[in-house]
Amino acid sequence: MLEQRIQQHFIDSADLKYQAAPLLSKPIADAVQALLTCVTSGGKVLICGNGGSAADAQHFAAEFVGRFERERPELAAIALTTDSSILTAVANDYGFSVIFSRQVRALGQAGDVLLAITTSGNSENVLKAIEAAHEREMVIIGLSGRGGGKMTRALRDTDVHICVPHDRTARVQEVHLLTLHCLCDAVDDLLLGDTESTL
Ligand SMILES: O=C(CO)[C@@H](O)[C@H](O)[C@H](O)[C@H](O)COP(=O)(O)O
Numbered sequence: 385m386l387e388q389r390i391q392q393h394f395i396d397s398a399d400l401k402y403q404a405a406p407l408l409s410k411p412i413a414d415a416v417q418a419l420l421t422c423v424t425s426g427g428k429v430l431i432c433g434n435g436g437s438a439a440d441a442q443h444f445a446a447e448f449v450g451r452f453e454r455e456r457p458e459l460a461a462i463a464l465t466t467d468s469s470i471l472t473a474v475a476n477d478y479g480f481s482v483i484f485s486r487q488v489r490a491l492g493q494a495g496d497v498l499l500a501i502t503t504s505g506n507s508e509n510v511l512k513a514i515e516a517a518h519e520r521e522m523v524i525i526g527l528s529g530r531g532g533g534k535m536t537r538a539l540r541d542t543d544v545h546i547c548v549p550h551d552r553t554a555r556v557q558e559v560h561l562l563t564l565h566c567l568c569d570a571v572d573d574l575l576l577g578d579t580e581s582t583l
């Protein structure tokens with residue numbers, strides 16, 4: 385029955401979130417420290433991902449540059465998924481696999497953070513963006529699922545890997561979105577202290 389099927393999505397999503405909380409709280413806290421170090425020393429966050437993860441990239445950038453739940457100064461973040469002229473020129477002239485890495489090389493500086501989002505851990509353009517970010521001496525926060533795929537080996541000890549323990553893309557994406565909200569909330573908390581939410 386359709387309603388049962390719908391309810392099962394809610395149950396599965398909630399189950400995964402319960403299971404993932406104790407596993408992911410430490411890497412998420414590490415990611416918060418990396419973001420805080422970046423933004424308090426004048427750095428910026430570059431974000432990339434495909435499909436639903438491209439939407440997540442833009443969602444996060446909106447909450448950093450705009451706001452999350454509290455008023456605070458603007459924070460620097462750029463989604464690498466939005467400029468259709470850059471994306472079409474680079475894909476057309478060089479190939480889809482370098483649409484993010486060229487932007488990372490163009491914009492990235494030492495001390496910036498790359499937030500790399502891929503549910504499989506295997507999207508080539510995201511993996512190449514990680515390589516480019518290492519060249520620029522950036523720290524990488526990798527969001528993945530399905531065991532981490534190739535992202536696991538692409539990351540270094542100084543990076544942070546937040547790997548959602550599930551094999552279904554939609555479920556992984558649901559935890560990625562929760563993770564991004566945790567990051568925004570924690571950065572605000574550390575920057576602003578225990579002030580009341582204004583929204
Ligand atoms: O949102 C969804 C599925 O829920 C899709 O658009 C999905 O993001 C796309 O298939 C992506 O290309 C998957 O890439 P990735 O997460 O494996 O890097």
Ligand SMILES: [Zn+2]
Nearest residue numbers: 435436554557
């Ligand atoms: Zn989706």
